[in-house]
Amino acid sequence: MRGHEHGGNIIGIAEQYGLPANELIDFSANINPLGAPARVKALIKNSLSAIEQYPDVEYRHLHQAIAKAHQCDDASVIAGNGATELIYAVTRYLKPKRALLLTPGFAEYRRALQHIGTKIIDYPLTKAAGFQPDLRLLDTLSTIQVDCVFIATPNNPTGLMPDAQFMQSLVEYCERQGIALIVDESFIDFLPDNRGLIPQLAATKQLYILRSMTKFFAIPGLRLGYLVSGNTAGITEIKNQREPWSINAFAARVGEMLFDEHDYIAATHQWLASQRHYLWTQLSTFPELTVWPPSANFLFFHCDKPDLWRTLLKHRLLIRHCKHYVGLDECYYRIAVRSEWENQRLIAAMQQVFTCG
Numbered sequence: 001m002r003g004h005e006h007g008g009n010i011i012g013i014a015e016q017y018g019l020p021a022n023e024l025i026d027f028s029a030n031i032n033p034l035g036a037p038a039r040v041k042a043l044i045k046n047s048l049s050a051i052e053q054y055p056d057v058e059y060r061h062l063h064q065a066i067a068k069a070h071q072c073d074d075a076s077v078i079a080g081n082g083a084t085e086l087i088y089a090v091t092r093y094l095k096p097k098r099a100l101l102l103t104p105g106f107a108e109y110r111r112a113l114q115h116i117g118t119k120i121i122d123y124p125l126t127k128a129a130g131f132q133p134d135l136r137l138l139d140t141l142s143t144i145q146v147d148c149v150f151i152a153t154p155n156n157p158t159g160l161m162p163d164a165q166f167m168q169s170l171v172e173y174c175e176r177q178g179i180a181l182i183v184d185e186s187f188i189d190f191l192p193d194n195r196g197l198i199p200q201l202a203a204t205k206q207l208y209i210l211r212s213m214t215k216f217f218a219i220p221g222l223r224l225g226y227l228v229s230g231n232t233a234g235i236t237e238i239k240n241q242r243e244p245w246s247i248n249a250f251a252a253r254v255g256e257m258l259f260d261e262h263d264y265i266a267a268t269h270q271w272l273a274s275q276r277h278y279l280w281t282q283l284s285t286f287p288e289l290t291v292w293p294p295s296a297n298f299l300f301f302h303c304d305k306p307d308l309w310r311t312l313l314k315h316r317l318l319i320r321h322c323k324h325y326v327g328l329d330e331c332y333y334r335i336a337v338r339s340e341w342e343n344q345r346l347i348a349a350m351q352q353v354f355t356c357g
């Protein structure tokens, strides 16, 4: 992938194709369509004077809130300006000489590693293997020398959740071999019953878990994420190394209250269960498509018909093409699950596209 190829590039695409940005429906960024919780907006409105002071440079209250939510020690936690800041921060801290990346995967791991000159070894997740990693990954790790592995659970763009037993084996293998394992759980909040690997932190020193709050709580413009690890000395070093005040005062305050948004969390899971089922069943009816079973708030598919992206753009629907992902081409797409009427509009447009030829 080159440059900044991400979903949600509404302004860039509208400019490039001469379209009014406000008329596009954005299926290309995986953001909760319920919007930010009402209490978040109220808190920001009511704390405008927070801009007149520096935020706490140690983000004590925010770290305490995250630690409390995950029943771990504050010393295991560092918050960041989105998970993205922490991908770069943990990479700079680890300084791996050689790193393994699963492809396709989120672009920023590669960019962060390239910044510090790490040699990257790609591990292709193939269509034949259902785009899922399995124990063959451990065989590969035993034959190549790497200091670090990145894996996303669920993965972006495939939306697939690796097998839990496999993840356990990977954690144990990396612990034994002294390989840093960075598990990106940025989308795991969308899986109601999955607590991810944070409960295992105490037993590991090689595991680094990334979380994002921007997708689930619909605050990509505010920016907030965190990293947790049993390597508390490493977390302290990352805190000492990074630039001060990278999280703005609003994001820090908002982060302290998000874990208590139980009604919003329940409403999100309810919306997702029904709308993802709708999209999955509808997309599965098109013979032109191969759709992979989603686990998070987006769906991944292959389309035999060329140029679906451009055609849907004419319908003012922006989906994510995956041609810039290493290991994929322009026939693969990712779409976010959105609100009922938006999802219906997408399906209606696709019915038209596929029936009209």
Ligand SMILES: Cc1ncc(COP(=O)(O)O)c(C=O)c1O
Residues within 6 Å of the ligand: 081, 082, 083, 084, 085, 106, 152, 155, 156, 184, 186, 211, 212, 213, 214, 215, 220, 224, 225
């Ligand atoms: C797998 C994955 N990790 C991390 C991020 C970055 O999230 P944030 O907005 O918290 O920086 C993204 C954003 O798309 C992502 O897809």
